[in-house]
Amino acid sequence: MLELKSIHFTIDKDGQDFDLLRNVDLKVPRGHFMAIVGPSGCGKTTLLKLIAGINEESNGTIHWEGRNLAEEGDLEPAEVGYVPQFSIAYDHLSVEESIEAAVKLRVRTRNAREVERIADQVIAQAGLDAIRDSMVKVLSGGQKRRLGLAMELVSNPTLLLCDEVTSGLDPKSEREIVHLLHQLSQSGERIVVNVTHSLSNLELYDSVLVMFEGHVVYHGPPSAMPHYFSVDHPEEVYPRLGKRSGERWHSSWEKYADSYHSAIVKAMEKRLSAAPPPPPKRAPQQDEEAGAPKTEHLTRPDLDDDDLLDDAPEDDAAERARREIEEEEEKLDAGGAASTPGLLSQFFVLLGRRWKIFLRDRTHLFLHLAILIGFPILVWIFAIDGIEPIKQFSQTQSADMITEIKEQQSVIQDQTKVGGLVSGLIMLQVILLTLMASNNSAREIAGERQIFEKEKLAGLRPAAYVGSKVAFLSALVLAQSIWMAFFVHSLCGLPGNFETQLLLLILVNAAMTAICLGISALMRSAEQASLLSIYLVGFQLPLSGAVLALPTALQFVTRPFISAYWAWSGSLSSMQDTNYYEAFQRVIETKLVPSNLCLIALVAHVAAGLIAAFVGAAKNRWEH
Numbered sequence: 261m262l263e264l265k266s267i268h269f270t271i272d273k274d275g276q277d278f279d280l281l282r283n284v285d286l287k288v289p290r291g292h293f294m295a296i297v298g299p300s301g302c303g304k305t306t307l308l309k310l311i312a313g314i315n316e317e318s319n320g321t322i323h324w325e326g327r328n329l330a331e332e333g334d335l336e337p338a339e340v341g342y343v344p345q346f347s348i349a350y351d352h353l354s355v356e357e358s359i360e361a362a363v364k365l366r367v368r369t370r371n372a373r374e375v376e377r378i379a380d381q382v383i384a385q386a387g388l389d390a391i392r393d394s395m396v397k398v399l400s401g402g403q404k405r406r407l408g409l410a411m412e413l414v415s416n417p418t419l420l421l422c423d424e425v426t427s428g429l430d431p432k433s434e435r436e437i438v439h440l441l442h443q444l445s446q447s448g449e450r451i452v453v454n455v456t457h458s459l460s461n462l463e464l465y466d467s468v469l470v471m472f473e474g475h476v477v478y479h480g481p482p483s484a485m486p487h488y489f490s491v492d493h494p495e496e497v498y499p500r501l502g503k504r505s506g507e508r509w510h511s512s513w514e515k516y517a518d519s520y521h522s523a524i525v526k527a528m529e530k531r532l533s534a535a536p537p538p539p540p541k542r543a544p545q546q547d548e549e550a551g552a553p554k555t556e557h558l559t560r561p562d563l564d565d566d567d568l569l570d571d572a573p574e575d576d577a578a579e580r581a582r583r584e585i586e587e588e589e590e591k592l593d594a595g596g597a598a599s600t601p602g603l604l605s606q607f608f609v610l611l612g613r614r615w616k617i618f619l620r621d622r623t624h625l626f627l628h629l630a631i632l633i634g635f636p637i638l639v640w641i642f643a644i645d646g647i648e649p650i651k652q653f654s655q656t657q658s659a660d661m662i663t664e665i666k667e668q669q670s671v672i673q674d675q676t677k678v679g680g681l682v683s684g685l686i687m688l689q690v691i692l693l694t695l696m697a698s699n700n701s702a703r704e705i706a707g708e709r710q711i712f713e714k715e716k717l718a719g720l721r722p723a724a725y726v727g728s729k730v731a732f733l734s735a736l737v738l739a740q741s742i743w744m745a746f747f748v749h750s751l752c753g754l755p756g757n758f759e760t761q762l763l764l765l766i767l768v769n770a771a772m773t774a775i776c777l778g779i780s781a782l783m784r785s786a787e788q789a790s791l792l793s794i795y796l797v798g799f800q801l802p803l804s805g806a807v808l809a810l811p812t813a814l815q816f817v818t819r820p821f822i823s824a825y826w827a828w829s830g831s832l833s834s835m836q837d838t839n840y841y842e843a844f845q846r847v848i849e850t851k852l853v854p855s856n857l858c859l860i861a862l863v864a865h866v867a868a869g870l871i872a873a874f875v876g877a878a879k880n881r882w883e884h
Contacts, residue, residue, distance in 0.1 A: 262288040262311070262419065262451055267320035269306055280306045282474045283510070284320070287521055288453070288467075289528050293445035295462060295482075296455045298471035299498050302506075304455045305345075305423055307471065311453070312342045312421050314717065314882050324419075337600055337719030338366060341412030341420040345427060347404050348411060348714045351397035352620040353613070355388055355407055358396060362411040364609040366718050368599045378414055386410035386440065402433035409440065415718070420444060422454045431460065438464050459494040467524050470497065473506025477513050480520035481527065488516075600719035603727075610720075610728035618732070631699060632740055635692040636747035643685050643752045683832060683848060685752060686761075687804065689744055690768055690827045694797045696740045697772035700733050702793035704777055705877065707786040713882050722877040726781070730870065733773050741766040756835035760855050764834075764862070768827035771865035772797070775823070778872025784881065800824035805850030815850075823865050825850075830858025 267284040270277045281303050288294055296304045309315045311322065313334050322329045329335065349358040359379045369375050383392050386406045391399065399407065405425045412420060422441065426434040438454070438461045445452040445466070454465075462468055462482035470478035470485070478488055486493060489500050501509065601609075619625060705712065705726075712725060745762040748754060754761070776793040783789040803818045804825040819825055832848075833855045853861075 261290060261323075261325060262286075263323040264311070265321050265323065267307075267310065267322070268318045269303075269310060269315065270318040280474055281310070281317075282506075284476050285517070286469065286476065286479060288451055289525060290449035290451060291445065292524075292528060293442050293452045293464070293466045294454070294469060295465045295467075296453060296469045296471060297457070297459060297462075297497075299501065300457065302471040303474040304457075304471050308342075308421050308423050308453065308455050309882070311419075312340060312717065314342070314880070335419065337717065338415035339418050340717075341415070341417035342714070342717055343405075343408045343412055343420070343422040343425050344710070344714060345424045346710050347396070348408050348711055349396045349404070350613070350617055350708075350711070352395065352617045354393050354395055355399070356383065356392040357616075358407060359383060359388075359410055359414065361609060361613050362718075363414045364601065365606055365715060365720055366415045366600065368601045368605075382410045382413045385413060385444075400433075402429050402437065405429070405433075405437050406440065409437075409444075412718075413444070418450055420450060420452045422452070424455055424457065426454075426456055426458060434458065435461055459497065462494055466528065470501075472501045472509055475506040475510035475513075477501070477506065477509035478520075479513075479517065479524075481523060484520070484523070488520075603721050603724045606721055606724035607727050607731075610725060611731050614728060614732045627699070628736070631696055632743060635696065636744045639685060639688050639692065639744070639748050640751050642688060643681070643748075682754060682835075683828075685748070685754065686831045687801070687824070687828050689748055689765060690824045690831075691797075691801055693741060693744060693765060693769040693827075694772040694800050694824060697737070697769050698776050698790075698793040698797045700736050700773045701729075701777040702780055702790045703786045704729055704733070705780040705873070706783050706789040707780075709784075709786075709881050712877070713880070722874065726777075726870075726873050726877045729777060729873070730774075733777065734770070737766065737769045737773055741769045756831065757855075760834040760859075761831045764827045764830045764855070764858060767859060767862035767866065768823050771823040771862045771869065774866045774869025774873065776869070778869040778876060781873045781876025782879075783876075804828055805848075820861070823862060826853070826858040826861040826865075829853045830855040830862075833858065 264284055264286040267281055267286075268279060269281040270279050272278070284307065296307060298304050306315070310317050313329075317330075324335060327333075349355075353361070356379060359382055360375055363369065363375050363378050363382075367375075367378060369378070383389055386409055388403075388406055388410055391403060394403075396404070396407065408425065409420075409422070420441075425441075426437050429437065441452050441454055442464045444450060462485070465482050467480060468478070468482045468485055469476060478485060480488065482494070485497065489497050491497055491500055712720070716722060716725070742762065745758070745765050749758055749761075775796070776789075779792050779796070780786075780789040783792065800822060801824065803822050805815065805819075829850075829852045833852050
């Protein structure tokens with residue numbers, strides 16, 4: 261049994277405490293199908309998130325089979341299935357791929373055959389056989405809701421929580437989803453709770469919980485609800501609620517809660533003890549509810565005289581549709597919820613899924629290829645007129661002091677021109693690589709934060725998730741940096757130690773990629789992450805000192821945080837043993853740092869970005 265005792269949930273609103281939930285008491289027996297209904301903003305979703313463990317109650321306790329979850333440990337991730345309002349699948353995967361990925365992330369399996377078996381059972385159970393090869397992006401709203409349910413069923417949860425899964429659906433699709441949820445509640449002793457604003461199809465539920473202004477104002481059989489509120493039809497309940505405050509409704513409800521709960525328990529016991537064989541399929545209006553409590557045995561609250569309506573008519577028998585469950589639709593192994601796979605297993609599943617999505621997203625793929633090819637060409641275009649002077653300057657020898665003195669003016673001019681050109685080309689490479697880095701990772705976590713939070717709730721380890729992102733982005737960083745270095749070096753003939761310069765380019769790309777990944781993990785939205793990452797890249801050039809030297813005090817403050825400075829300075833320092841180094845001294849005022857120190861600084865930037873990514877990924881970012 262699921263039991264909530266005196267639950268309160270308080271938030272800070274304009275500097276004051278505000279109760280979203282007030283004194284919620286609730287008991288839900290095993291094998292039960294319950295709806296949570298109420299007007300918008302009444303606390304339905306907040307209550308569901310508390311039960312799911314997404315939010316923590318301010319006061320009160322939640323018990324599962326008599327165990328205090330706050331003191332004796334939460335339910336295992338595999339024991340709870342939570343279906344949110346948003347889609348929890350990636351557009352570029354098929355239905356079958358999405359479910360198989362869910363199996364691999366949530367269920368410890370022995371081999372690929374077992375993964376396929378579980379996926380096939382769940383696909384059949386959710387009625388998705390006909391569209392198993394369809395891409396998620398082409399599914400209808402109802403099909404996406406079924407897919408979301410299927411992805412939760414892979415671990416055979418004992419508690420299935422659904423948040424507005426019928427919202428926005430047409431009446432036919434809504435009824436199909438509610439029928440599916442009802443069927444799932446009949447499989448074993450699973451509790452299924454569905455938050456819904458709709459008051460249609462209530463006859464399919466074992467009980468209905470009505471919320472108003474953060475209070476529980478009714479929890480009983482759906483057939484008794486009109487009688488309790490003195491209305492003719494459930495659709496009239498919401499207007500009826502507005503005639504009294506939530507606190508007054510709750511005060512009235514407390515007088516009758518025990519008798520209504522007893523009616524629920526007796527109906528459940530009668531249903532389970534009878535355990536009739538599934539009847540032949542027939543039209544929903546012909547089904548009858550077994551053991552529905554009669555309203556004349558239950559009491560409704562005393563209302564003000566001007567509020568009273570005529571008594572509701574005697575309850576009609578509510579429908580209870582039982583579908584024949586095919587062999588492939590039978591519930592998963594009866595041994596209970598599954599155990600969660602290990603970190604490495606989750607890592608490889610996530611990495612494979614990320615590459616699959618990357619290669620199928622044509623727009624994103626073409627953008628990466630265009631940047632990979634186009635940015636080095638852009639560097640070459642800016643260097644066209646200077647390639648020959650660079651090559652000639654590299655052949656100039658300063659040993660002949662007499663000649664150098666005679667041609668001092670010409671030498672100074674050549675040094676100034678070549679020094680400025682080489683310094684500018686190196687900085688252009690660095691800035692373009694930081695732009696690539698921002699494009700790599702600014703949206704990598706923030707853009708899929710909702711799906712990640714859902715998977716984390718289901719047992720996904722943040723370390724596996726961030727690790728898969730790092731592995732994926734590392735491949736992009738290496739491809740971009742190595743191609744940039746070889747292309748520019750071969751065509752432009754830049755001097756210096758090529759290996760050191762290559763390592764610096766790789767590290768500056770990695771540093772900015774890691775920092776933007778950290779920003780992506782810390783921000784609440786992809787738009788915020790992208791904007792901040794672009795600003796960060798935009799400040800790299802002016803604060804690097806490559807164009808204009810900064811005041812000494814400002815250099816001391818900003819330089820440690822500017823990745824572009826360390827890559828640029830290290831690359832120029834790698835030419836210290838060439839006749840280019842003196843040329844740089846003539847055109848730049850910023851102090852250069854030895855290459856080995858620059859490498860250490862960039863490694864520190866990478867580490868800082870990764871730490872931010874891990875911290876941000878571990879943090880709860882559910883939208884309340």
